[in-house]
Each structure stands twice: as C-alpha cells, then as structure tokens.
Amino acid sequence: MRFATVQSAPDAPPCLTVWRDGSWRRVVGCRDFLEWLHLPESERAARLTRLGEPITPARYCPPILVPPSLRDFYAFEAHVRNARRKRGYDAPPDAWYEFPAFYFSNPACLVGHEQPVRKPAATDALDFELELAVIIGRAGGDWSLADAEAAIAGFTLMNDWSARDIQRCEMSIGLGPAKGKDFATSLGPWVVTPDELDAWRTPDPDHGSRWDMRLRARVNGQEITNASAGEMYWTFAEMIAHASRDTRLQVGDVIGSGTVGGGCLLEYPDGAYPWLQPGDVVELEAEGIGVLRNRVQASTTAL
Numbered sequence: 001m002r003f004a005t006v007q008s009a010p011d012a013p014p015c016l017t018v019w020r021d022g023s024w025r026r027v028v029g030c031r032d033f034l035e036w037l038h039l040p041e042s043e044r045a046a047r048l049t050r051l052g053e054p055i056t057p058a059r060y061c062p063p064i065l066v067p068p069s070l071r072d073f074y075a076f077e078a079h080v081r082n083a084r085r086k087r088g089y090d091a092p093p094d095a096w097y098e099f100p101a102f103y104f105s106n107p108a109c110l111v112g113h114e115q116p117v118r119k120p121a122a123t124d125a126l127d128f129e130l131e132l133a134v135i136i137g138r139a140g141g142d143w144s145l146a147d148a149e150a151a152i153a154g155f156t157l158m159n160d161w162s163a164r165d166i167q168r169c170e171m172s173i174g175l176g177p178a179k180g181k182d183f184a185t186s187l188g189p190w191v192v193t194p195d196e197l198d199a200w201r202t203p204d205p206d207h208g209s210r211w212d213m214r215l216r217a218r219v220n221g222q223e224i225t226n227a228s229a230g231e232m233y234w235t236f237a238e239m240i241a242h243a244s245r246d247t248r249l250q251v252g253d254v255i256g257s258g259t260v261g262g263g264c265l266l267e268y269p270d271g272a273y274p275w276l277q278p279g280d281v282v283e284l285e286a287e288g289i290g291v292l293r294n295r296v297q298a299s300t301t302a303l
Contacts, residue, residue, distance in 0.1 A: 001018055002018065003063060003190060004024055005033060005112070014065060020051060024056075025053070025055070027047055027052070028047060032065045037251045037252055060112045062110035063154075063188060068252050069249075070107045071255050072131070074100070076233065076258055076261050077231075078231060079259040079261045082262070082266075082267035086267070097233075105182060106182035106183075109183060110184075111184050112187070112188050113188035113190075113291075114189075116295050116296070117186065119299050120183050121300075123165055125164035126162075127162045128276065129160040129161070129259040130159070130216075130259060132155060132213075133255060134152045134240075136151050136252065137152065137154070139248060140244065141245075142246065143244040145238065146237075148239075148244065149209060156189075156292075157186075157292040158185065158254075158257075159282065161181070167181065186292055189292050192289050197211055199288070207237065208235035209235065211229050213288050213289070214287045215263065215285070217263055219273070219280055220281055227260040231260065277296065278296050278297055280295070281293065
C-alpha cells in the first residue's frame with residue numbers, strides 16, 4: 001500500500017490518504033501515517049473497508065507530521081570515502097566498519113513533497129543529500145536483526161538538506177552536525193509498505209534484507225546522481241537493531257540511510273556543481289517509490 005498525508009486545500013487540515021483505484025482516498029479519522037500506525041490491526045483493516053471520498057491533493061505534507069525522533073545514519077561506504085577524500089583522508093575510519101553510526105536530526109522541521117525549502121541566511125554552501133528512509137511501525141528495544149526488519153512499516157525518500165560551511169565550522173569543535181542540518185529535512189512524497197518493494201529485495205540472513213532500487217538526484221533537471229540502494233554497507237536491519245540497543249524505539253521513528261555514493265554536491269570536485277541557490281529545484285527519485293521535489297527559497301521568504 002501507499003499512504004500520503006495531504007491537504008485538500010491550502011487552508012485545510014492534513015489528512016491521511018491511501019492509494020486506491022487510481023486516486024488518493026481519505027482514511028477516515030487519521031491525520032497522518034503516525035496515527036494510522038497507532039491503530040490496532042483490526043481497526044486498520046476495518047477502516048480500509050470504509051474509505052472516504054477521493055482527494056486531489058493541494059499540498060503534500062510529510063507522511064508523519066512530527067515523528068518522535070529522527071535518526072540519520074551513514075551507511076554508504078562510497079559517500080563516506082568521497083566526503084573524507086575532500087577533507088584529505090584516504091579511507092573511512094576503522095570504527096565506521098565496527099557499527100553503524102548516526103546522528104539525531106530535528107523532527108520539528110520536516111518538509112513535504114513540493115513544499116519550499118528556505119535557504120538559511122548564514123550559508124553560502126547549501127547542499128542536498130539523496131537518502132532512503134524507513135518508518136518504524138512498532139515500539140521496542142534490544143531487537144535482533146529479524147525483529148528490527150519486521151519493525152519497518154514503510155519506505156520513503158529523504159533529503160537531508162545541509163549547510164556545508166556551517167556544518168564544517170561547528171564540527172571542527174568536535175560536536176555536531178547541528179545547525180548545519182536542523183533547518184529542513186524533506187520526507188516523502190508518500191510511504192510505500194515493504195511488500196510493494198519485494199521485487200527489489202534480496203534476503204541476506206546474516207545482515208538483513210537489501211533493497212536494490214535505483215536512486216537518482218536532479219538539480220534543475222540535470223542528473224547529478226544515479227546509484228543503487230543495494231550499495232549500502234549497513235542494512236536497515238543492522239541500523240535499526242543498533243539504534244534499539246539499550247534503549248527503546250517508538251512508533252513513527254524515522255531512520256535515514258545516509259547519503260548514497262555521489263548523492264550530494266559535496267562529493268564532487270570543487271567547481272563541478274555550484275551550491276544550491278534560491279529558485280533551484282531538487283528532485284530525488286527511487287524506483288518503486290516515486291519523486292520527492294522541492295524548490296529552494298530565499299531566507300527572507302516566509303514559509
């Protein structure tokens with residue numbers, strides 16, 4: 001199934017919809033995908049038998065409006081190598097191969113499909129990051145790999161917008177990233193349940209499933225990235241299991257994969273691509289999911 005959180009008019013409240021028979025149909029009584037996940041299984045089945053009227057979205061919201069938490073991992077070796085090479089290092093640190101690393105981002109600044117992203121006034125180096133993300137569908141902790149993979153309720157695209165100059169400065173202190181990334185994270189355009197992506201899934205009993213979908217990024221129609229989610233060094237099962245260790249994950253938590261190799265401007269030689277400016281349109285695409293599109297706005301433009 002596919003679920004989208006939409007508004008039927010610019011001033012209408014958000015509502016959850018499901019794709020049925022060529023249109024988005026209202027899921028009665030649910031504001032977003034988080035409320036859907038909190039319903040008992042029997043109630044979910046019942047609501048799918050009494051869907052509301054078809055809706056033509058005037059606006060796509062993030063599938064979950066405000067998730068309990070947002071963890072972004074660092075799972076693609078090619079991205080780590082490319083980014084570190086720009087800083088004068090030959091390879092990822094040894095610790096990167098020991099466990100999947102992540103940072104906490106800001107769950108209060110999610111941006112939906114086709115919504116504008118405001119460029120921070122203090123940055124001259126605005127970048128995108130092409131990522132997959134999953135949404136956790138059950139609460140728990142200390143999960144095995146099997147439990148972790150079973151906790152995936154759906155997949156979506158994620159753009160971890162980054163102010164590289166701010167990020168570089170704050171991380172020189174030994175802490176972060178923080179203000180270089182907390183201004184916007186795009187999520188969408190909708191959520192796709194794992195069963196719809198089975199054609200791209202390869203079982204890996206020792207590590208968890210891998211999903212070999214093509215991932216692409218375009219800026220103003222120019223393709224920047226053409227890669228595969230199957231290149232992840234750490235699987236989602238491994239990342240989720242690690243995140244759950246000695247703590248609890250909540251229903252609706254978002255887990256980002258980190259940037260695919262070549263999935264941001266930072267990775268390319270200086271001058272190959274300019275940093276993003278107001279008016280630029282960034283499109284992220286994943287097979288089996290769709291396209292997440294956002295236009296950059298000037299920092300003086302109210303959202």
